[in-house]
Amino acid sequence: MEYVIDMRNIRKEFPGIVANDNITLQVKKGEIHALLGENGAGKSTLMNVLFGLYEPEQGEIFVKGNKVVNNDPNIANSLGIGMVHQHFMLVDKFTVTENIILGKEPTKGGKVDLQTAAKEVQALSDQYGLRVDPYAKIEDISVGMQQRVEILKTLYRGADILIFDEPTAVLTPQEIVELIQIMKKLVNEGKSIILITHKLKEIMEVCDRCTVIRRGRGVGTVDVSDSNPDSLAAMMVGREVNFKVEKGDAAPKEAVLKIKDLVVHDSRKVPAVNGLNLTVHAGEIVGIAGVDGNGQSELLEAITGLHKVHEGSIHLRDKEITNKSPRSVTENGLSHIPQDRHKHGLVLDFSVGENMVLQTYYQKPYSKSGILNFKPIFDKAKKLIEEYDVRTPDAYTPARALSGGNQQKAIIAREVDRDPDFLIAAQPTRGLDVGAIEFIHSKLIEQRDNGKAVLLVSFELEEIINVSDRIAVMYEGKIVAIVNPKETTEQELGLLMAGGKRGAVHAE
Amino acid sequence: MQNNKNKMKFLVPLISVFLGLLIGGIIMLISGYPPIEAYAALFEGIFGESYYRGETIRQMSPLILSGLAVAFAFRTGLFNIGVEGQLLVGWLAAVYVGIFVDAPAIIHIPLAVLAAGVAGALWGSVPGILKARFKVHEVITTIMMNYIALYSTNEIIRNFMLAPGERTENVKESASLASPFLQELTDNSTLHFGIIIAIVAAVIMWFLLWRTTLGYELRAVGFNQHASQYAGINVSKNIVLSMAISGAFAGIAGSMEGLGTYQYMTINAGFTGVGFDGIAVALLGANSAIGVILGAALFGGLKIGALNMQAMAGVPTELVGIVIALIIFFVACSYLVHWLMNRVNRGGKI
Numbered sequence: 001m002e003y004v005i006d007m008r009n010i011r012k013e014f015p016g017i018v019a020n021d022n023i024t025l026q027v028k029k030g031e032i033h034a035l036l037g038e039n040g041a042g043k044s045t046l047m048n049v050l051f052g053l054y055e056p057e058q059g060e061i062f063v064k065g066n067k068v069v070n071n072d073p074n075i076a077n078s079l080g081i082g083m084v085h086q087h088f089m090l091v092d093k094f095t096v097t098e099n100i101i102l103g104k105e106p107t108k109g110g111k112v113d114l115q116t117a118a119k120e121v122q123a124l125s126d127q128y129g130l131r132v133d134p135y136a137k138i139e140d141i142s143v144g145m146q147q148r149v150e151i152l153k154t155l156y157r158g159a160d161i162l163i164f165d166e167p168t169a170v171l172t173p174q175e176i177v178e179l180i181q182i183m184k185k186l187v188n189e190g191k192s193i194i195l196i197t198h199k200l201k202e203i204m205e206v207c208d209r210c211t212v213i214r215r216g217r218g219v220g221t222v223d224v225s226d227s228n229p230d231s232l233a234a235m236m237v238g239r240e241v242n243f244k245v246e247k248g249d250a251a252p253k254e255a256v257l258k259i260k261d262l263v264v265h266d267s268r269k270v271p272a273v274n275g276l277n278l279t280v281h282a283g284e285i286v287g288i289a290g291v292d293g294n295g296q297s298e299l300l301e302a303i304t305g306l307h308k309v310h311e312g313s314i315h316l317r318d319k320e321i322t323n324k325s326p327r328s329v330t331e332n333g334l335s336h337i338p339q340d341r342h343k344h345g346l347v348l349d350f351s352v353g354e355n356m357v358l359q360t361y362y363q364k365p366y367s368k369s370g371i372l373n374f375k376p377i378f379d380k381a382k383k384l385i386e387e388y389d390v391r392t393p394d395a396y397t398p399a400r401a402l403s404g405g406n407q408q409k410a411i412i413a414r415e416v417d418r419d420p421d422f423l424i425a426a427q428p429t430r431g432l433d434v435g436a437i438e439f440i441h442s443k444l445i446e447q448r449d450n451g452k453a454v455l456l457v458s459f460e461l462e463e464i465i466n467v468s469d470r471i472a473v474m475y476e477g478k479i480v481a482i483v484n485p486k487e488t489t490e491q492e493l494g495l496l497m498a499g500g501k502r503g504a505v506h507a508e
Numbered sequence: 509m510q511n512n513k514n515k516m517k518f519l520v521p522l523i524s525v526f527l528g529l530l531i532g533g534i535i536m537l538i539s540g541y542p543p544i545e546a547y548a549a550l551f552e553g554i555f556g557e558s559y560y561r562g563e564t565i566r567q568m569s570p571l572i573l574s575g576l577a578v579a580f581a582f583r584t585g586l587f588n589i590g591v592e593g594q595l596l597v598g599w600l601a602a603v604y605v606g607i608f609v610d611a612p613a614i615i616h617i618p619l620a621v622l623a624a625g626v627a628g629a630l631w632g633s634v635p636g637i638l639k640a641r642f643k644v645h646e647v648i649t650t651i652m653m654n655y656i657a658l659y660s661t662n663e664i665i666r667n668f669m670l671a672p673g674e675r676t677e678n679v680k681e682s683a684s685l686a687s688p689f690l691q692e693l694t695d696n697s698t699l700h701f702g703i704i705i706a707i708v709a710a711v712i713m714w715f716l717l718w719r720t721t722l723g724y725e726l727r728a729v730g731f732n733q734h735a736s737q738y739a740g741i742n743v744s745k746n747i748v749l750s751m752a753i754s755g756a757f758a759g760i761a762g763s764m765e766g767l768g769t770y771q772y773m774t775i776n777a778g779f780t781g782v783g784f785d786g787i788a789v790a791l792l793g794a795n796s797a798i799g800v801i802l803g804a805a806l807f808g809g810l811k812i813g814a815l816n817m818q819a820m821a822g823v824p825t826e827l828v829g830i831v832i833a834l835i836i837f838f839v840a841c842s843y844l845v846h847w848l849m850n851r852v853n854r855g856g857k858i
């Protein structure tokens with residue numbers, strides 16, 4: 001059997017660490033091959049080796065039977081390997097067609113021939129069932145369609161081996177279903193796919209075989225039909241993983257967060273939150289389910305003081321915090337694990353230690369009369385790093401150098417350690433592997449059991465159902481339903497999130 | 509790895525200096541000047557006599573301060589091209605206090621320097637406010653503020669402070685930084701006490717940025733405004749503060765000229781250039797306090813040495829200008845230097 005991609009015994013070292021140690025990845029023609037590993041296990045390094053961005057110290061690479069020796073980033077293109085990036089590489093102001101042909105524009109008389117290009121794009125999109133509008137601007141189309149544009153970009157360049165880098169991380173449940181169909185269709189048309197992911201459910205659903213790497217080492221390759229999520233997770237993490245979130249019943253007490261008739265305008269002055277009411281009690285986790293863009297971000301920003309409230313009120317315990325500054329809200333007992341850890345959660349160029357005191361640097365013992373006190377700062381940081389198992393060389397390392405999962409653990413350590421009355425967790429496990437997810441869920445539940453109020457916002461329905469004690473469904477800026485996670489299904493939630501009425505599922 | 513990085517931080521400017529001198533030498537050869545004699549004269553003109561050493565140190569003082577101004581703003585995410593203008597208003601403020609206030613030296617000098625700092629801070633805070641309030645880019649506003657400063661200071665001198673010779677009167681002796689002791693020590697150079705102020709300012713900048721909560725906030729805002737806001741830091745306040753502090757350093761650079769080197773202010777036909785050189789000094793010094801001092805020493809040395817190069821070897825000072833520009837050029841393309849070093853390293857391996 002000949003492999004379309006055959007990477008044998010790859011070893012790649014960086015100063016101080018071995019990022020890839022004896023990894024073998026063999027992809028058959030026409031299969032969907034999963035590359036599974038924790039955050040920082042070495043998946044990206046391996047793909048960068050394949051793309052010629054890194055030169056391996058050891059090992060051989062064959063593409064379609066030919067040995068690849070040249071370490072030239074452009075060689076991947078000429079060999080028909082295309083990458084669908086997790087963070088899209090698109091020009092917002094350009095149309096779909098313009099983005100697809102960028103760098104390989106057909107010309108007529110010195111001018112870009114957009115008409116021919118659009119026809120080609122249309123033909124490609126018909127062939128593979130990738131529904132796009134060739135003339136729409138990127139900024140006007142949905143995330144799912146942007147992803148299809150990324151796929152078309154690789155196809156337009158003649159790729160027959162496609163690498164998907166955690167493609168479902170940004171998609172809604174409906175879009176994920178569509179993507180899975182697209183991937184199956186691509187394989188039927190003779191393409192081969194490498195799917196980088198740590199979502200076991202997707203691997204079980206769509207992949208033929210799966211190669212697992214753990215801490216830079218190849219663990220092995222298995223047929224998906226012979227395995228199950230538990231065995232894959234154990235291979236990836238190196239121990240048994242508990243999927244079922246273990247928790248007792250909630251014992252809700254007094255109300256901690258009270259939101260009344262809240263109206264928040266977005267940047268276009270349109271109400272994004274439109275008359276929302278919500279109460280979160282001490283000792284419970286309330287999960288907010290909703291399709292992205294139904295006012296969740298604006299709601300969180302309004303609570304935390306980052307966004308102006310136009311009408312209504314927010315109370316934290318007995319204090320009104322409506323339109324208070326972020327600092328005053330924080331000092332009133334709120335912690336916030338933000339949705340975007342790079343934008344809001346961390347100053348990436350600060351050391352891990354400096355990041356640990358982002359909200360408390362001006363208080364004792366971290367500073368006195370405006371002079372920073374580094375010993376307490378870094379003592380604290382070292383303690384948190386140990387307690388929360390943040391994997392970093394030391395507290396002086398810039399946060400930028402940490403893997404996504406460890407950055408997230410650092411944020412959680414900081415926010416939970418402040419011992420807040422009320423904790424907001426926005427997409428706390430986004431892009432993380434099962435081991436890290438397990439840890440974060442247990443921390444949220446621990447907070448609840450300590451009598452804190454927790455508000456969880458997530459686009460992962462499974463997470464919402466497993467972790468929350470009550471689920472508030474948000475649609476068009478309002479809470480349209482409160483459901484009991486024990487009595488609901490993903491289907492019912494999906495329907496409510498799309499603006500449907502309760503009970504419609506059962507009526508069918 | 510960290511160690512390696514620090515080494516590179518040091519090596520890149522060093523190699524850039526070498527490359528600048530090398531290519532400058534080639535240009536001299538092409539233009540028919542003897543490079544070795546010229547560089548010998550340059551070297552002699554910096555270190556050869558105590559007079560030259562005094563002049564070099566004198567030249568350094570305003571350069572350190574304007575370099576600090578640029579570096580400070582840069583550390584907090586701002587590009588202050590308005591050091592020149594802030595320096596001019598600082599110069600004028602220092603000279604004004606030096607002429608019109610009566611006080612013993614122990615009060616008069618600090619007061620005049622402080623006035624320069626406050627004037628520079630106010631001038632610098634205008635672009636800061638515009639940026640914080642209306643998101644106007646500071647590069648545009650600081651450049652424009654330079655012109656406003658140049659012509660306004662000229663106008664003020666012309667109307668209120670004019671003495672014979674298109675300049676103001678000298679500042680009172682009680683406000684002067686000039687020091688007969690230092691002058692005698694350096695064979696009658698124009699060396700003055702300003703260098704002490706400049707070095708103290710460098711220590712202050714380092715302390716402010718790295719040891720205080722204010723510096724923590726300023727750096728956080730410079731790196732990531734969103735995260736700073738999330739953490740409860742007042743972003744607008746910090747942008748204005750950063751520009752004001754940067755402007756204060758620049759203003760004090762002006763007092764070096766007004767209270768030290770010249771003892772007066774002239775009606776300037778054009779910019780002094782010290783403010784713009786500050787950008788280069790900060791770049792050479794990798795925006796660190798100690799680096800700025802070293803960068804200013806290099807800059808000051810080359811400028812003073814150039815005079816001797818012309819006198820002894822007949823090489824026009826413009827050529828030194830070219831060498832300085834080449835050095836800056838190579839620091840700016842540190843990427844090129846990195847690449848060259850990698851090539852050399854690899855070559856050694858293969």
